[in-house]
Every structure is written in structure tokens, then in C-alpha cells.
Amino acid sequence: MRVELITIGDELLLGFTIDTNSAFLGRELAGLGIEIHRRTTVGDDRAAIAQAVREALDRADGVITTGGLGPTSDDVTMEAVAAALGVELERNEAIVARLEEIWRSRGRSEKLPPANLSQAMLPRGAIILPNNHGTAPGAFVERADKRWVAVLPGVPREMREMFNGSVRDVLAARAPGGTVVRSLAVRTTGIPESRLPALLAELADGVDGMSLAYLPSVEGVDLRLTARGSRPAAADERLRAAARKLSARLEPYAYAEGTTDLAEVVLEACRRAGRRLAVAESCTGGMLGQRLTAIAGSSEVFAGGVIAYDNEVKIELLGVDREQLERHGAVSEEVVTAMATGAKRRFGVDVGVAVTGIAGPGGGSADKPVGTVWIAVATADEIVARQLRLFGDRDEVRRRAAQAALDLVRRSSAGNLGT
Amino acid sequence: MRVELITIGDELLLGFTIDTNSAFLGRELAGLGIEIHRRTTVGDDRAAIAQAVREALDRADGVITTGGLGPTSDDVTMEAVAAALGVELERNEAIVARLEEIWRSRGRSEKLPPANLSQAMLPRGAIILPNNHGTAPGAFVERADKRWVAVLPGVPREMREMFNGSVRDVLAARAPGGTVVRSLAVRTTGIPESRLPALLAELADGVDGMSLAYLPSVEGVDLRLTARGSRPAAADERLRAAARKLSARLEPYAYAEGTTDLAEVVLEACRRAGRRLAVAESCTGGMLGQRLTAIAGSSEVFAGGVIAYDNEVKIELLGVDREQLERHGAVSEEVVTAMATGAKRRFGVDVGVAVTGIAGPGGGSADKPVGTVWIAVATADEIVARQLRLFGDRDEVRRRAAQAALDLVRRSSAGNLGT
Numbered sequence A, B: 001m002r003v004e005l006i007t008i009g010d011e012l013l014l015g016f017t018i019d020t021n022s023a024f025l026g027r028e029l030a031g032l033g034i035e036i037h038r039r040t041t042v043g044d045d046r047a048a049i050a051q052a053v054r055e056a057l058d059r060a061d062g063v064i065t066t067g068g069l070g071p072t073s074d075d076v077t078m079e080a081v082a083a084a085l086g087v088e089l090e091r092n093e094a095i096v097a098r099l100e101e102i103w104r105s106r107g108r109s110e111k112l113p114p115a116n117l118s119q120a121m122l123p124r125g126a127i128i129l130p131n132n133h134g135t136a137p138g139a140f141v142e143r144a145d146k147r148w149v150a151v152l153p154g155v156p157r158e159m160r161e162m163f164n165g166s167v168r169d170v171l172a173a174r175a176p177g178g179t180v181v182r183s184l185a186v187r188t189t190g191i192p193e194s195r196l197p198a199l200l201a202e203l204a205d206g207v208d209g210m211s212l213a214y215l216p217s218v219e220g221v222d223l224r225l226t227a228r229g230s231r232p233a234a235a236d237e238r239l240r241a242a243a244r245k246l247s248a249r250l251e252p253y254a255y256a257e258g259t260t261d262l263a264e265v266v267l268e269a270c271r272r273a274g275r276r277l278a279v280a281e282s283c284t285g286g287m288l289g290q291r292l293t294a295i296a297g298s299s300e301v302f303a304g305g306v307i308a309y310d311n312e313v314k315i316e317l318l319g320v321d322r323e324q325l326e327r328h329g330a331v332s333e334e335v336v337t338a339m340a341t342g343a344k345r346r347f348g349v350d351v352g353v354a355v356t357g358i359a360g361p362g363g364g365s366a367d368k369p370v371g372t373v374w375i376a377v378a379t380a381d382e383i384v385a386r387q388l389r390l391f392g393d394r395d396e397v398r399r400r401a402a403q404a405a406l407d408l409v410r411r412s413s414a415g416n417l418g419t
Helices: A021-031 A046-059 A077-085 A093-105 A114-120 A156-174 A193-203 A232-249 A262-273 A287-293 A311-318 A322-328 A333-346 A394-411 B021-031 B046-059 B077-085 B093-105 B114-120 B156-174 B193-203 B232-249 B262-273 B287-293 B311-318 B322-328 B333-346 B394-411
Strands: A002-008 A035-042 A062-066 A089-091 A121-123 A127-129 A138-142 A148-152 A180-188 A210-217 A220-230 A254-257 A277-281 A302-307 A351-357 A372-378 A383-389 B002-008 B035-042 B062-066 B089-091 B121-123 B127-129 B138-142 B148-152 B180-188 B210-217 B220-230 B254-257 B277-281 B302-307 B351-357 B372-378 B383-389
Touching: A002 A021, A002 A046, A021 A035, A021 A062, A021 A156, A021 A180, A035 A046, A035 B046, A046 A062, A046 A077, A046 B035, A062 A156, A077 A089, A077 A121, A077 A138, A077 A148, A093 A114, A114 A121, A121 A138, A127 A148, A127 A156, A138 A156, A148 A156, A180 A232, A193 A210, A193 A220, A193 A232, A210 A232, A220 A232, A232 A254, A254 A262, A262 A277, A262 A287, A262 A394, A277 A287, A277 A333, A287 A302, A287 A394, A287 B287, A302 A311, A302 A333, A302 B311, A311 A322, A311 A333, A311 B302, A322 A333, A333 A351, A333 A372, A333 A383, A351 A394, A372 A394, A383 A394, B002 B021, B002 B046, B021 B035, B021 B062, B021 B156, B021 B180, B035 B046, B046 B062, B046 B077, B062 B156, B077 B089, B077 B121, B077 B138, B077 B148, B093 B114, B114 B121, B121 B138, B127 B148, B127 B156, B138 B156, B148 B156, B180 B232, B193 B210, B193 B220, B193 B232, B210 B232, B220 B232, B232 B254, B254 B262, B262 B277, B262 B287, B262 B394, B277 B287, B277 B333, B287 B302, B287 B394, B302 B311, B302 B333, B311 B322, B311 B333, B322 B333, B333 B351, B333 B372, B333 B383, B351 B394, B372 B394, B383 B394
Parallel strands: A002 A035, A002 A062, A062 A148, A277 A302, A277 A351, B002 B035, B002 B062, B062 B148, B277 B302, B277 B351
Antiparallel strands: A035 B035, A089 A121, A127 A138, A138 A148, A180 A220, A180 A254, A210 A220, A302 B302, A351 A372, A372 A383, B089 B121, B127 B138, B138 B148, B180 B220, B180 B254, B210 B220, B351 B372, B372 B383
């Protein structure tokens, strides 16, 4: 089944809004075995929308539109779709009743303004797609030749709920029912993209007929496997087997499959080892704690931390030696080690993790340029410290530093004992 | 000048990648007075790309493509663009030399593989667009009828640098040179979108001929003014004047214009008042510190903080009374107040800010459901505490809580004395 997507809105063309709806729909449809062949974005212009819908219907079996369903005068998608299909707009009394009810429930005493009634006008013969998170209903219209148009709202939350609530079932019933496109990523960190092909050798271009894409980000490189041409269960099994092969080849850089965050991997390893964790953060300023506490249930492992931004805090709350700090500077092996041990002792936990560095843009020197970061992990058995030279802007340096600190826990005995 | 954009890549259609290039180009071109009239996304398919370029050239004065310039066999954009323009691909020896140099500089002893030479093939007559962050050069090709195609890479960083380095100048020279589309946002927090129109009254639909869009996010609602039809300097002046009108009407919810973060507003107010700040975070787990330290130069105002995730940490590092904590629970006015005063005292600063709450998904009760959060600000003069009932998932509750805590500083005397 060939499907095209049309996303509508001046703000998309002007770049004020990033189109996340397209990615959502692309993934969801691929999971149903439906590939989007083309995507078109047009502004809030009746003629441009109608033209795009007509062209798409000439090429495809079905067309999905998002956006342009609001109550204001620049929301013209329903009219344009009706025009493209050559049908009239009809007032739907069930929708009028619902709009009036919503209007009353918001405590408005006056009558529903006529402008809002535009949201009750649907192309003749349309099936209503309920909107449980907004006022604008969607519509599904089928032509005599079985080609169809599904009209969805542009607000991401409304669009997703409408897709999950009704559109998915409508499309699944029409999907070929055979093969799907599915993907699974192997996540790595601590190795640059350019070094991966040599490490992967014959797996570098794909595994067992599945394609392999390299997706670098600040936190590391994800290797995304994509399986086409299999039925759902077989696709998942092929992906899992291939991911295992890749992970084995990518030791010790691979830390997870799918979308699992490194913080979750670290917490789980500590939990299994019965170890608790505390952090001492200078340049990351709380980012490490935020990453760990983003995971529900982290309180079982994570006790807390000190944001030791000021040097006095490093001395007074973490017990860093003033003389050492003055002699070696805040960004040094001596200080990061003292911070990690200080956090471990101060919070009475098994593992202390510390970060101190120069995130920039200021603060660098010839000796310690911006991007110089020390990380350390302290346990009862050992203290491991590493110096990093990170590139990127302030945000990137901080994110790379937090990720490297988490990875140091994973790769040290602190994170490995439990696995 | 009518311009269309074509973004190329299977991963865009499959939804594995969110298309951020489109938004960047939309904004940049609008700033030059060039509006993108249509955007099309096609997969890595020679015929589909050539067809999309041909159709776009029929409608527009110029076409920009992104993606499909890599060295692998599915990168076919140059071939497809040449085909659409009816010209041959030619090997460019300057690019060959550069590719060989890059290859050698990466320490490869073997010769440049033939596949990589595909990146040296450009449509006849093309101007090379240099790529300083990758191997794939771009191309600018003009037809006899002056219609043109600019071919850019898909990797966002390479694309942006190429645009800024050469494409912007090429297009600016061709832009009509008259009016531009510019925008400016007034940022608000602490007020729901649905209450804004009543507050804005006659400004709710636009100001002085400029349109007004409401952009709600977890952190608040941005009100984006868009000016069309003015020359650059006049557009900026109209926007600034209108933003001032909106901000006055939106007291005390408006905190900044443009993209300024609330953390920056708070730091600046404290800096001017000569006050220093420390945080005590429970449910936000470091997010508040991370927000503040994301701003370069924050060390002048921000001393540090305690991530008091565990209740023992609240007691031992922040001096919260154990009996109070047991009687009222960690999410209570008594505890948040003690946390804020504890942070203020422990760090020897003027302002202590504290957050404690139930971010979910677990931990809620009938009395204190998920989303119950207490925030407090302590200074020498006063202690202000507020209870919030926040909605959303764990990440949303935490982000809303951090934003509300920053806003409490801004609106309390702690943040107001200096303004």
C-alpha cells in the first residue's frame, strides 16, 4: 500500500515549528508494514493544500494530512480536502453538540462563536475520528475507487492520541498484512563513528541482510539495524540476533539495545550488586544527578549528590584539601579523586562519582583548554580517574562529560560486579 | 522569489530521523525575505528524487535539496539532480585531491576506495559549495533560464556550516532585497494558554498588523509575533514595540523576549542585586542546578547545591528536622522550607531555593497524588513556599517543577530587588 503524508502549516515552512508528527507517523506506519513514499509540506493555503492532496491521490492509495484543523480563519484543511475530493462540506450535529458541551464546561457563558462551528464541518461521507484531547475532530474519507484521505490535527499530542485511538485500526485493516519494516539500535559510547567500521569488519555494511546505519550524537553512536521483508515476529527475532552479534563485536563500547539510557544501565548494575551511588558535580552542575533521577525507581540506588560549583563547596562539603586544590587547580586528578571519595564518604554509599572540568566558553588556558574534564569513580576497592579532552560548545562538553562519567561507572568494577 | 525545499533520505520517511534541517532553512530563508512555498521529502531513490526536483523546478525559481551526498550506494542525490537538469556528472579533480588528502590525514595507508570517488562527481557547470565539516561537497547549479538547484548535505552540522559559509551569500545576492519575514517571542510561564486571550483582550489575535501565535510547552507559553512585509530594520523595530505592549499586558507572567531562558533572567537579577544562590533538590534531582549552570558565567551567582534525593541527605546535609520530616512527609511545606533555609545556610549564600515533590509514576497517594510538588525560596528577609499540582509524566512534572522554582525566585523579592 502506497501512502503519502501531507503536513500543513505556515510555521512548518517558516521553520518556527519542527515537524515531529512526520517522524511519529513514519515509524508507526512502518511498524504496520506501510511505507510512506513521499511527504509534502504546504502552508495554510486552501489552493496549495487541495493541489497537494490531488497530486498525492494520483500517486498513492491513501493520503494522511496533519494540521490546519483549528477554529481560526487560517485553518482551511477540511475545506481543501473536500475540494480535492470533489465533495461538499456538511455540518455534523454530533460535533456541534460536543463543541457546545466543551464550551460550557470551560465556564463560558456566551454562546459558541460561529468561528468555532467551522470545526463541525466535515467532507460528506466522512467517518469522524474522535479527538479526546482537543476540540478539532479528524476525518476519514474514502473515494469510490477506494483511495482514501485521513485528516488529522497538527498538535502532536492530539495527533498521536487520534492515531492510536482510531487511525491505527483503520489502517491496519487495510495494510497488506504481510511484511513490516522494523528497526533496533545497538547503543555505543566512548568510540568515534570513524573507528566503528574497522571494529565491525564484515558486519560494517549490514548484518544478515539487514541494513546498518550509524547515528552519531553527543552521547555516542547508535547503530541502527533495519529489517525489511519479514513478518513482525520474524523481523523482531532477526533484529535481536543481529543486535547480539553487533554487541559482541563492539565490546566494551556497546551498552544497550533499543532506546535504553546509559543511566538506566548503570542503575541496574548497581542495584543488582546491592551498591548505592552518590555524585559530586562541578562543571556538569547537576546534569549527572538529573540523568540518574530521570529513571523511575532510581531512589533505590541513588542517594543524592553535591553540586560543587564553587571551590569552597568542594572543600567544605566534599572534604577536598584546600592546599591540593590551590596547587593543582579544580580541574585535576587530585581534586576529582578527592571529590569522588568525598561524595562516597559524605553520603555513606558504596560508589562516589565525580566530574570537574572546563565547559567553556571561558575559563580555558594553554595548559587546560576548554573541554578539559576529569572524571572519577571511587569504591571501597579502587579509585579510577580519567582525563578527557572533549570538543563542542558548553552544552556538548557538559553532556559528553556526564555520559563519560556514567560510562566510567559501568566499565569500572563498581558497575561490573553485578553483571 | 519562490523557493522549494526537498529533503532526501529513507530515514526521514521511516521516521528514524526528525527533520531539523527544514526548520533551520525555513527560518534562515525567511530572514533573507525568501519564503519556502513547499517542502517535499522523498527516499533514497534516484527516480523519485529526480521527479521531485523536476516538479519543483516547474513551480519555483529555485530548489534546495538536503541529504543523499554520502559515499555509499544509496547516496544518489547528485546523479538525480543532474538527471533532472539534463546535464552530465563530471569528475572534479580539486575534490578528488581533497578527498585523498582527508583519507591520508585519517592515517589510512591504502588508496581512497572507488566508492568515495563518487563524492567528486558534480553536475556539469556546478559551483562547488565547500564542506568544512565532512567529505561531501555541495553544489549550486543554474539553468539557462536562471532557475537553480542548491545541493546540500543531510548531516545537520555540515548543512548548517555550508549554508552559513556559502549558500547564504549566493541566495542573499538573488533575494528580492526588500521585505522579510521576522518573528519575536514574548515568553511567559505560570499561566495556561487558555487564560491568555482574556488577558490580552484586543491584542489576542495580533498586534499592529503582526500575527500572534501561541506556542505552549512544558516550561510555559511563548507568544510569537510575526512581521511580514517590512524591511529588516523596520521589522525588528515593529516587533520590539509590539513585544513591549504584550509584555506589559502579561505582567507578571512574561519574563523575557526571544529565546532567553528563565534561568538566565534569574541569574541576571541576582547578579545585579549582588546576591548569590544555592539549591536543594529532591524530585528534580539536579535539574535546577543544571538549568542554572547551563548559562555561561553562572558561577558568579550560583554557588552550588545539594541533591537531597534520600531523606537522610535532607536531614544530614540540609539540617531538616527528622521529626518534622516523619510527621509531615518529605513533600510538605515544613520540609521544603527547611530545605531552602538549609541550602542558604550551608552554602553561605543570600538565596536558597528548594524543590521536593512526587514526580511519579509511583509514590503518589490519595492525599498527595503524583504531581504534588512543594517549592520554596529563602532569603534573609522572607521565606516563600508554594504548593503545586502539576500534570504530565515524570519528565514533565520535573521540568514544570524546576521552571516554577526559578519563577518563584524571579517573582519573590530575591529576584526582584535588583530589577
